Amino acid sequence: MTDLHTAVVDIRDTALDPAAALDFVSDPRFGGIDMFIGKVREHNLGRIVTGVSYDLFEPLALRTFEAIAARARNEIGGPMKLYIAHAKGDLGIGDVAVIVAAGTPHRDEAFRACRLAIETVKHEAPIWKQEHYVDGDSAWSEGCSLCDEHRQAEQATASHGEVHGHSH
Amino acid sequence: MKVHIALFGALRDADARGFIELEAPESCTIATLRELLRAHLREHAPHISPHLVQRSAFASEDEILHGHRTLPDNGQLAILPPVSGG
Secondary structure, eight states: OOSEEEEEEETTTOOOOHHHHHHHHOOTTOOEEEEEEEEOOSEETTEEEEEEEEEEOHHHHHHHHHHHHHHHHHHHOSOOEEEEEEEEEEEETTOEEEEEEEEESSHHHHHHHHHHHHHHHHHHSSEEEEEEETTSOEEEOOOBOOOHHHHHHHHHHOOSSOOSOOOO | OEEEEEEOGGGGGGOTTSEEEEEOOTTOBHHHHHHHHHHHHHHHOTTSOHHHHHTOEEEOSSOEEOTTSBOOTTOEEEEEOSBOOO
16 A cells, blocks of 8 residues: 555546545545646637647656655655546547645645645646647647756846746 | 667657667767757758757656766667646
């Protein structure tokens, strides 16, 4: 029995399952559970989206999920169960793209662990989203650079405070 | 040594096979490999934006490899464009 479940789920095999996440983080010690579910939405930046495709560098994605869990555990400092799963492949509108769930003794740690985990998945895990539009066009989403040298260059040119300015 | 660079996201357009193979000196740094890759792409995939390559990170299956690191012994790498999961 482990306190961490990480997975990359090929959508051709099975869908992501929020009930399984809830079940995994449930524990007699825990009175607080928080779950984030990310779904594919029908529009982005004024364009009508018909679906998305996710590309992942799977071994490093799973290692990143484990590192995120270690960071959350360090931040929370008490008992916690964490579930992180991300979809891979072609998804339609309304399909579940990502699930993060945290179970802890009280709600505050559950909220904090869940927020930390989903934000870090979005900003640091090697995952790429390609959107498909109603006009037949497709585009890879703008993302967060993992390149330290580039991040430092961006910080040097940022005028004030808000370095991470984009809104995804 | 021969270096195998797996492609992801927008950089998959650089080579339909999903990877690029380059010849690099032994004990070459990641920063040097980045320059070799940029030169390769200028010649073989000029439609790939140099800015995208500049914003991309190199990685092994275990970790991100920053500019000062040397190539892994097995020559297996990935190049990761800016990420957009979730």
